[in-house]
Amino acid sequence: MKILVTGGAGYIGSHTCVELLKENYDVVVLDNFSNSCEESLNRVQKITDKKLSFYKADLLDPPSIDHVFEDHKIDAVIHFAGLKAVGESVSIPLKYYHNNLTGTFNLLSAMDKYTVKNLVFSSSATVYGDPASFPITEKFPLSATNPYGRSKLVIEEVLQDLYKSDKDWNIALLRYFNPVGAHESGEIGEDPQGLPNNLMPYISQVAVGLLPRLKVFGKDYNTPDGTGVRDYIHVTDLALGHIQTLPKLLSNPGVVIYNLGTGNGFSVLEMIKGLEKASGQKISYQITDRRPGDIAACFADATKAKKELGWEATKSLDDMCKDTWNWQKKNPQGYRKPAGEQ
Numbered sequence: 001m002k003i004l005v006t007g008g009a010g011y012i013g014s015h016t017c018v019e020l021l022k023e024n025y026d027v028v029v030l031d032n033f034s035n036s037c038e039e040s041l042n043r044v045q046k047i048t049d050k051k052l053s054f055y056k057a058d059l060l061d062p063p064s065i066d067h068v069f070e071d072h073k074i075d076a077v078i079h080f081a082g083l084k085a086v087g088e089s090v091s092i093p094l095k096y097y098h099n100n101l102t103g104t105f106n107l108l109s110a111m112d113k114y115t116v117k118n119l120v121f122s123s124s125a126t127v128y129g130d131p132a133s134f135p136i137t138e139k140f141p142l143s144a145t146n147p148y149g150r151s152k153l154v155i156e157e158v159l160q161d162l163y164k165s166d167k168d169w170n171i172a173l174l175r176y177f178n179p180v181g182a183h184e185s186g187e188i189g190e191d192p193q194g195l196p197n198n199l200m201p202y203i204s205q206v207a208v209g210l211l212p213r214l215k216v217f218g219k220d221y222n223t224p225d226g227t228g229v230r231d232y233i234h235v236t237d238l239a240l241g242h243i244q245t246l247p248k249l250l251s252n253p254g255v256v257i258y259n260l261g262t263g264n265g266f267s268v269l270e271m272i273k274g275l276e277k278a279s280g281q282k283i284s285y286q287i288t289d290r291r292p293g294d295i296a297a298c299f300a301d302a303t304k305a306k307k308e309l310g311w312e313a314t315k316s317l318d319d320m321c322k323d324t325w326n327w328q329k330k331n332p333q334g335y336r337k338p339a340g341e342q
């Protein structure tokens with residue numbers, strides 16, 4: 001069975017490629033390397049001792065997508081490719097809408113043309129906006145608070161429309177909570193370009209000495225310690241959620257929607273403590289104002305995925321912190337080689 005993975009060189013994509021290869025799927029990656037590099041794919045092949053095919057191609061360039069579908073008989077597509085920085089999406093919304101929406105429309109047109117109608121789409125817990133209660137089930141009302149979130153919401157709606165028009169499509173909308181951690185080998189992990197936007201890469205760059213201190217965005221939320229609470233999920237658990245979704249997709253379910261989270265919430269201060277324990281380093285931090293647009297808490301009811309896919313997250317907070325640290329320590333500059341090394 002051959003799977004096309006768009007954005008397969010990125011953080012979640014690379015971990016999913018590892019699990020796909022381990023399960024003996026044939027893997028074809030399409031990525032423009034706008035937020036990743038070829039080295040992650042070399043390491044995926046190193047970890048698994050298996051080969052994948054990859055194309056440096058842009059979803060904004062339809063002929064290059066055709067090229068991939070002409071070369072390979074694809075059975076299903078896992079679509080990770082997209083821009084994902086919430087703050088940046090507020091400053092340059094058109095770039096986000098163009099890349100995420102037009103890119104997806106081009107992909108869907110190619111899938112239609114080559115009669116490949118099985119799709120797993122990377123959605124996000126951000127489509128729940130500022131939820132009124134917790135844990136969040138898939139039935140909660142949806143809303144968007146920024147262009148990134150709106151791009152996810154619009155794509156979800158487009159995919160629902162597509163299925164209404166043509167019942168041959170099978171589409172899984174996977175709503176991820178907060179992916180963290182890295183592959184246990186320390187070979188692949190999250191490699192933010194520039195200053196990290198997200199909590200865990202920021203904390204681990206403080207721990208390794210690249211950044212002086214973390215800003216904790218607010219200590220006056222209505223949460224047990226006053227800092228924001230999120231449902232952090234190990235990226236390998238998340239990757240395995242995609243593997244468990246594929247057989248479901250091939251059973252012709254139409255459109256299915258699953259939360260991929262652990263169901264547990266941890267605060268910013270708990271994450272700091274977790275990384276201090278894993279690294280043995282003191283993490284310096286200061287409390288600052290809330291980050292505009294942040295919500296107090298967000299955690300999943302993930303029982304639907306357990307019931308229907310047989311999937312649940314198994315890795316603990318300690319695993320998430322240990323693997324984050326292992327990746328950071330082994331690759332202080334991410335995939336870039338240290339100065340002096342060729």
Ligand code: NAD
Pocket residue numbers: 006007008009010011012013030031032033034035036037057058059060079080081082083084099103122123124125176177178179
């Ligand atoms: P990432 O940036 O590491 O990976 C995305 C990949 O897509 C990158 O390799 C990038 O080069 C590629 N890409 C972007 N635009 C492209 C285009 N036009 N053509 C071809 N390739 C393109 O991000 P990630 O964290 O691995 O996220 C993967 C998906 O999951 C994204 O759709 C993201 O929105 C979604 N998601 C991520 C999170 C998170 O916190 N990481 C949470 C919820 C949802």
Ligand code: UFG
Pocket residue numbers: 084086124125126176177178179197198199200202214215216217218227228229230268291294
């Ligand atoms: N935080 C800090 N300091 C930082 C960064 C974050 O205190 O330097 C806090 C935030 O205020 C929040 C928590 O850490 O309370 C988590 O923040 P992240 O930026 O890591 O994650 P978010 O929950 O804000 O958003 C992430 C992704 C979104 C995605 C969402 C839900 O960035 O794309 O999870 O899946 F939509």
